[in-house]
Amino acid sequence: MLATMRPERADAARNRAKVLEAAAAIFAAKDPRAVTMDDIAKAAGVGRGTLYRRYPDVASIAVALLDEHEQRLQHDLLQGPPPLGPGAPPAERLAAFYAAMVDLLEAHGDLALATEVGGRRFEIGAYGFWRAHVMSLLREAEIATPEALADALLAPLAPDVFAHQRAQGLSPSAIKSALARLAAVLSRP
Amino acid sequence: MLATMRPERADAARNRAKVLEAAAAIFAAKDPRAVTMDDIAKAAGVGRGTLYRRYPDVASIAVALLDEHEQRLQHDLLQGPPPLGPGAPPAERLAAFYAAMVDLLEAHGDLALATEVGGRRFEIGAYGFWRAHVMSLLREAEIATPEALADALLAPLAPDVFAHQRAQGLSPSAIKSALARLAAVLSRP
DNA sequence: ATCAAAGCGGACACGATGTCCACTTACTTG
């Protein structure tokens, strides 16, 4: 029997909005890895219990915020124009994906960092999606055993790696260049 | 004026040994990321204050244990025989380094994971050493701007990445193969 | 044997987590 999911109540919707808005501000304002459930509850003007009703931890709030921004990229990877979308050779598509991810990290690195708390970055968020994408590129490039390589190719996009590079003074474009070179592994044998 | 560092007192040395031994056992026994200062103090039979006297946090205890095992590799990279040490072409040296790191992670992945708590894996431990090594390989390969690429090439060796790959059922040798392919970026443009 | 200082360890204050439940609010139904 299908659950005919009742629509969200008005006050619930109002609070969800307040929470997300406040959370976005806080992640931007202070070290995203140090943000606490209490910080967000206080800033949003709701009780902690209300927060826990929808989100099990801070990371999942950051994921909720980040998802919005990742949607467009996910769409473009599947159906957008080349080189991001289908049509271009795998190496070029990978490079384009890298560049897009760098832009995303540059714009929302704070949220990305916040998703890392607890150390389970492979289970939450969009990691599975990115991995599936890279896997398909690897298969298209006729690489024998793509599993391990997919994770290795995604590792440089870890939020903390990007943050570390930026903190060192490396520019987004410098990072893109480096990743473009990495993407070349899909070209030749 | 040079500090003529007095030698470590007998009871201090005894306790240091007890602590390291107990810590090694605990990191191996339970989730290394969940190990607490208290766990180690209890197991070692010392007070928490004693622990804090030498180690500021759990990660630094794991680093102390890991250092021992990393010493040999660090030595071989600098002065050992090729392809690990000097003499072989950069791409092969990088592949050899990757393979050695995989062996190290396979043997002491628990300690490596424990060094990651708090999320500052770039400041503690041997990251600086590995990075310097890769940087020198990149320069030898005459790569224009090695900074960003060095971090990208090291990212797949992050303990959590390795742990995730192993948990997925990927074998150490499969991971080595993937990394060997990555190392080829140093060959020919 | 004495003593200063190095080392020890547990108590303490604090901050974050996650749960629980009495109360309030929004929607539905008669």
Place this chain on the structure above:
DNA sequence: CAAGTAAGTGGACATCGTGTCCGCTTTGAT
């Protein structure tokens, strides 16, 4: 529109880990 009810709220509570502090003990030099 009144009343019922289920969803939603929020703060109190218990628990746990952290890091510090300080009176006591041990060590080794004199």
